[in-house]
Amino acid sequence: MLEGFSDALLYMLGSPISFVMIIFAVIWGIAFGSIPGLTGIVGVALLIPFTFVFEPIEGLLLLGGVYVGSTFGGSISAILFNTPGSPEAACTALDGYPMARKGQAGRALGLALAASAIGGLLGTTVLMFAAPPLARAALSFGPPEYFALAILGVTAISSIGSGSTTKALIAGLAGLALATVGLDPITGTERFTFGSATLLSGISFVPAIIGIFAMAEVLQRYSEGNTEGQVIKNVSTELPSLSEFMRMKFTLLRSSAIGTAVGALPGVGATTAAFISYSEAVRWSKNPRAFGTGEPEGIAAPESANNSAVGGSMIPLLALGIPGSATTAVMLGGLTIHGIIPGPLMMTENRDLVYSVFIGMFFANILMLVFGLRAARYFARILDLPYTLVGPAIVVLCMTGVFALENNVGNVAIMLVFGAVGFGLRRFGYPIAPLIIGLVMGPIAEKSLRQGLLLTDYNVIDMISRPITAVLLTFSLLSLIYGFYGQFRKPKS
Amino acid sequence: MRQTMLKRTLMALGLAAGTALAPISATAEDYPSGSMEVVHQFGPGGGTDRFIRAIGEPFKSISGASLVPISVSGGAGIPASVNFEQRPGDGSSLMAIGPEQVINHALGRIDLSKYQPVARIQYDQGLFYVAPDSEYQNIEDLIAHLKDNPGDLKLGVTGAAGFDAMLAGLWNTTTGAELTLIPFEKSSEAMAAVLGGHIDVLYEEYGPVRGALESNELVPLVVFSEERLPVLPDVPTAEELGYDVTLGRWRGVAIASEAAPEKAEKLYSIFEEAVDADSYKKIEEQSGLQYRSELIGPEAFQEFLENEVQVYTEVLKSLGQI
Structure with missing residues (x-):
């Protein structure tokens, strides 16, 4: 193993271009992540033709760097403008933007950046030392286990938000209901599509979150009429102090572990990882009602999770040749063109390549700290402009971004409708986190429930009595009971 | 005066439209x-x-x-x-x-x-695969078992009512060796499910599973094509078995x-x-x-x-x- 590292390091030192590649890749990734509509997947896909002129190692370093950078990049726009630049960053907006509105934009960005780097480094470390056994362990996750995982995410709905539990449940159920629109995942039948070609793909997640966060925010700001006054001032991005970090060590560790594990599952990705670790941060917090109002742990949890999921999703790719996420699936395509067949033999046959990727990803996470800080500062300058300029610019950028995503005008309509929905929800005091969790977890829960029932010939007991499934479901049930008990015990105010 | 002005404008517009149209007719020759x-x-x-x-x-x-x-x-x-x-x-x-x-x-x-x-x-061309520890290491055993126990084994495919489901449906009706379809959203999920032992059989094209075949993680059973694959000379085609399933x-x-x-x-x-x-x-x-x-x-x-x-x-x- 050590020999593998030293060989790879020697190779990289012998070819300094690989470091230049990583630097370029991280910057490219941050840019793609932070602009709505340009996701990490697009960033990687666009660079694949350019990797042909390089050796496979440089090519893979380039793609890996973009993946790392883009996963963080989305949080910049999520925190500063309530406009998640990538789906992975949607969860970060829940607490990041409220913190920024309190005048602590710099602190929020610093937290996101530091948590991302920690998550990324931990995920990469796990990838380095435990990829083959973890990849095998991930295979024990079948449809019943995915179902239990989604239920675990959904049950946190009851404890999120400062308002009433009833309203949180209504919003959560609305999210789950909206997730049923589109083609049936098992039979392919159309559901609630009303003859619309756009709705055939369901309520696309990115247009929905851009609408519910960014559009609703612009509407809200204009309806408040304080479009002249600058709210977020003097952004000086700084990394959190060591003592602040130590206070969150459990959240960071837990979220990174969740992120790595969820990332390694081929059926779910960084977005799910972010939401599950957010749910868990709420569940384990002494102060769950503070989430959604600018709670530091509400930023640290999803950011460390989504970046550790980057390392996690490389685990099955390198160990088994199965991509753990949409972005790694694109990377796999790139590898194939280079004549490398990802599979269990890659770890031994292409050892230099695999170890270079480990080192490169480590390096990319550190570089992300440097460039992330810079990028955040540049972006924050936009906040010095009056909102009468920024607001409309956000609207235009979101519209073009959402269109560009799938080249589909229908998505722009979805975004606008969800802008109105988000505005309405806030007006009537409904929390939006449960709605989004419902949208994220709903499709996973439904699909895996039905696959699981098919597998067990519709024997529910067979399905939920599998060890992992049973543990996760029991845990969800207990926390739900505890949540309602807490609600019941709470003195009426 | 004003009318001639209008006329001139219209003429100019017509001329402009004419020149604008010109490149379109030219494309027929230098298409594409x-x-x-x-x-x-x-x-x-x-x-x-x-x-x-x-x-x-x-x-x-x-x-x-x-x-x-x-x-x-x-x-x-x-x-x-x-x-x-x-x-x-x-x-x-x-x-x-x-x-x-x-x-x-x-x-x-x-x-x-x-x-x-x-x-x-x-x-x-696609194939059926099973895990190395599967009870059914060749297609004859699989068919024999399924004919006695239709629907007993689960087949993982990618996409709901897409190409994979059509091929599986054709297999079921042609052979009578009925497999229960489990659609997955992504091919990576289906592959993980067969490696993890959650499903019994996987349908996938040859390219994406090449790595798994070379490391003996998957065992190919039957190929859906007119001829055997030169790289897998021992794997029979469905046609050889007497079933006309060659969709690709x-x-x-x-x-x-x-x-x-x-x-x-x-x-x-x-x-x-x-x-x-x-x-x-x-x-x-x-x-x-x-x-x-x-x-x-x-x-x-x-x-x-x-x-x-x-x-x-x-x-x-x-x-x-x-």
């Missing part, structure tokens, strides 16, 4: 030119996206025109079709078509007569039906040259697509499509989808 968008229904970086880029490279050096993949994903390919059909029908836009369009046509969701076939370029995933391109047929012929002649380019051949081989792919032109492709429509309609009927 500039950048031609190729609409497809898969994600950026996916197999079809890479296919368009791969064939686009020699296409450009031969014709000077570049192929630009436009990904309109989701919705079983309907949004992609809607996007393509809204474009000018002069042949300046192409659509990457495959079995999904035939299925959508059979389901009445799109009308294939709006598409003028240009060339079928790739033709893939294919990729081709089409232009709008109202475009001049000469344009389709012109494009076909460029593709004829492009598929022989070394850069494309290399990519074709790395994806395991060299065995069955045979370029066919507008007329042959049209015949092929008509046959496919019949086959898929039959399968969909037997599945109760139409």
